[in-house]
Amino acid sequence: GRWLVIGQDGDSLIPDITAALHTAGADTHTLTLDPTTTDKHTLATHLTDLATAHPDGLTGILLAPTPVTPDPHQPPLDPATTLTLTTIQALTTTPLTTRLWITTRQATTIHPTDTPNPYTARLWGLGQTAALEHPQHWGGLIDLPQHPTPHHLHHLTTHLATHHTTTPQQPNEDQIAIRTHTTYARRLTPTTPTTTPTPWTPPPGTILITGGTGALGTHLATWLAHKGAKHLILTSRQGPNAPGATQLQHHLTQLGTHTTITPCDLTDPHQIQNLIHHINTHHPPLQAIFHTAGTPQTTPLTDLTPTQATHILNAKTTGAQLLHHHTTHTPLHTVVHFSSAAATWGSSGQSLYAAANAHLDALAQHTHTQGQPTTSIAWG
Known part of the structure; x- marks a missing residue:
């Protein structure tokens, strides 16, 4: 059929994808865009014009965003x-x-020791929500290696070609990873721990809770205090001026936990750097981080503005990336990301929230490969 390939200016993979589609027998049109564009109306008009310019219309659209290099100072x-x-x-x-x-490229993994790119992992959370909100427009997600070869692109075009001719014995697969020797389909499966879990006890040093005066942070801080935590630092934008902060600090102190509530903007690298320095200088050594900060979303994907998207991503991902960056050489006992099941199977109305939590999941796996004990918990 006739395929439209959308990519970014200067991405060398776009001509390779187009060539692979040609080899497979497809007629192609390539559209390269400025990746910072947010002009959806002009693009919508262009897509409509391209589809109506030919009697057969468009068989499919293949979007190939260029991977972003992980950087804590990334927009x-x-x-x-x-x-x-x-x-x-x-x-x-x-x-x-x-x-x-x-x-995507290196967004998902097929083995626990694989290192995913958290920024491209976002696109899986975003894409799965698009599938729920707009099933009539949805094809699927296909993950490629960081540097795809003609062999990988052959598997890509084969999958696209056979997707329309599936049978009950060979169902549609809309989430796959193409690797050197085979193609993997995504599955959610039961698992059994290989070892007996040991009860978790708070380390004797300082425990940092981001979003510490919010609903989750308050509940967590109280739970930690009951578990015997000795030193807690709770951060939020308002710090001690947050509603209920004074009562919370008094309650935790009564439980025997030395508690400090301090303001910190998790999107500001200097504030996080100063926070970590202050902890290491004036408190027992930092030994655990619970990242609960986040911003909810109830906006449908089509109505989401760039400002809203930035706000939702900032709360979850920027703080997590900066905390990881500034604690790379800190011997931490525990790091926990408060993620969401939305990152696993999408959630209608929560496209960027799902994307942000998919980022946290991938960052946890990424840091695990570097020896930091990070766990991402998917809350319902």
């Missing part, structure tokens, strides 16, 4: 996420029923 709404969000918004506001496939 919250990175170019790959911006391009993906704009493309989905543009397509879903057109009269077209063309299905969108998104290719």
Whole structure:
């Protein structure tokens, strides 16, 4: 059929994907965009014009965002996420029923020792929510290695070609990872611990809770105090001026836990650097971090603005990346990300929230490969 390939200026993979589609027998059109564009209306008009210019329309759209290099000082709404969000918004506001496939690179893993890219992992949370909100426009997610070869791209075009001719014996697979020797389909499976879990006890040093005066942070701080935690530092934007902060500090102190509530903007690298320095200088050594900070979302994907998207991503991902960056050489006992089941299977109305939590999940696995004991918990 006729395929539209959308990519970013200067990405060398776009010509390779186009060539692979040609080899497979497809007619192609390539559209390269400025990855920072948020003009969904112009893109929607362009997509409609391209589809109606040919009698057969468009068979499919393949979006190939360029991976972002992990960097704690990356803009919250990175170019790959911006391009993906704009493309989905543009397509879903057109009269077209063309299905969108998104290719990522190193976004997901097939083995516990693999190192995912948290920034491209975001696109899986975003894409799975798009699948729920706009199933008529959804094709799927296909993950490629960081440096795809012609062999990988052959498997990519084969999957796209066979997707429309599936049978009950060979069902549609809309979440796959293409690797050197085979193609993997994503599955959620039961698992049994290989060892008997040991009860977790708080370490004797300082425990940092981000979002510490919020609903989750308050509950967690109280739980930690009952577990015997000796030193807690709770951060939030308002710090001790947050509603209920004084009562919380008094309650935790009564439970025998030395508690400090301090303001800290988790999106500010200098404030986080100063926070870590202050803890290491004036408190027992930092030994645990619980990252509960976050911003909820109830906005449908098509109505989401760049400002809202930035705000949602900032609260979860920027703080997590900066905390990891500034504690790389700190011997931590425990790091826990408060993630969400939305990152695993999407959640209608929570596209960027799902993306942010998919980032946290991937960051936890990424840091595990570097020897830091990070756990990401998917809350319902």
